[in-house]
Amino acid sequence: MADEKALNFLEEIIERDLREGRYGSILTRFPPEPNGYLHLGHAKSICLNFGLAIRYGGKTNLRFDDTNPSTEETEYVDSIKEDVRWLGFMWANEFYASDYFDQLYGFAVKLILKGLAYVDDSSSEEIAAQKGTPTAPGTDSPCRSRPIEENLKLFDAMKHGAYQDGEKVLRARIDMAHPNMHMRDPILYRIKHAHHHRTGDRWCIYPMYDFAHGQSDSIEGITHSICTLEFIPHRELYDWLIEKLDIYPSRQYEFARLNVTYTVMSKRKLLQLVNEKHVSGWDDPRMPTLSGLRRRGYTPEAIRDFCDRVGVAKRDNLIDIGLLEFCVREHLNKVAQRRMVVFDPLKIVITNYPAGQQEDLQSENNPEDPSGSTRTMPFARELYIERDDFTEVPPKKFFRLAPGQMVRLKSAYIIRCESVLKDADGTVTEVHCSYIPESKSGSDTSGIPVKGTLHWVSAAQAVPVDVRLYDRLFNVENLGEAEGDFKNYLNPDSLNIKTVYAEPSLKQAQTGEPYQFLRMGYFCLDSDSSPTRLVFNRTVTLRDTWAKERK
């Protein structure tokens, strides 16, 4: 069944191009710089680039934009590849801008020969001054009229290491009074005596983004080069270079980058959080990085669904993080195994259940799963329930346990609260209940209707495990508008660690498997777990309309 969703503006462009025979098939690319880990914003770009190619029978390249050796590392290359694969996409080719350094050098020589590029001796300050301002035209560099022969010789010397960093650059010769700042003789090459993660020390001059990206697109035959809005002013230069170089005419299109409430989405800021130890690393489960989300328990399906629902357009946006949460819940509800875990235990004694007796009850693994598979839970005289699930003076519409009130213990029996034991402070220490033997789950003949169903564990068999409860990383909705240092808005309570009591079957929990702790949320086993101590991350809570009502 073809989806009837309206086309976004990129799909319209592509369909038009295909219809008019401009391309036989399309080729897109995902072009990260390997200087950090991928985040949700990249996920949007990945889903777009790969999604478009899949939809229209084309292909997508993974290309590392590695033209700045001082910030890039192989560690990042590896994590990026892992994340793209995890998200569920496979690239047609793995390329690197650094693969094209020789060709790019040739392109530069070609421009010099055409009188369209020159070597400039100006310092970076001088060049900045020459640029003028958006409202005032720039001025020509003294080197602007350097003869072609001399430019050729100088550029060759640059390549061969005759100069120090910053001594010379190669600039395009366009127009120092151009209304578009990017067209005022932009720098094409700079000198950097730095070790490159792939080309080693072979080069000491490196192309700038503007002289690498479009050229790489062109070399690969990319039909639609999709990037974010801030590159709009670069498009004129992108087209100018393609025209002057007379190479394959890739076309650039721009969409609005993703912003999400209560988080930041820039590599620079995320790097700061990592470096300054506000989080445990790039894969801290609170991070909007793909590695963080993965560790948190988010599924690729959920993230892809999110990227789909977020849409693509050209206006600035701020997406409610609630949409992301909706997407995971929707997926996890279908696939997560149910387990019972009591967070804040209150002891229940079933006074009419014989001491020392135990029975194995069956509980469904997932009510959404038609196979109806079950697991075994031990039931006994002494149990734990959630302290929140009991109160001595119930408010209106409280369906849980209270003196004289009945509730069902999920997959077990209906119990009635008979009496309460307290300590000297008046804190409830134990609740004594009776159970209705004929109300056994699956063969209930009691006919008693109860409004509430509680999760529980057998006190003797409960397994203590750690849970890490995460909350939003920041406590302001729109970090883009927040004044001052974004780190001032970090949520001090974004991580809460508790020891809780799990049903015994959870000892067999597997990493990578999602679980729903009944009524408590979705969880997954963390890599910090050891055989003696299991650690679970809370992916997201369940929707909780009762919590809202209580307020």
Place this chain on the structure above:
RNA sequence: UGCCCGAUGGUGUAAUUGGCAACACGUCUGAUUUUGAUUCAGAAAAGUCCAGGUUCGAGCCCUGGUCGGGCAACCA
């Protein structure tokens, strides 16, 4: 004293390309429920930034404004 983008319910995205604004999230009801989850049914919520114009008819076209964002790294 510039150039370039953009403006539709709280949020995001649509509107058969000129025919009286739809979908999703969120919110609020109600039903079902051995998870106050899920599921289901329903409701409230914009008259499309403003002012003119063209037209039988404008969210879509034109003109002029307003507001928001971007552009002056040897970053990408």
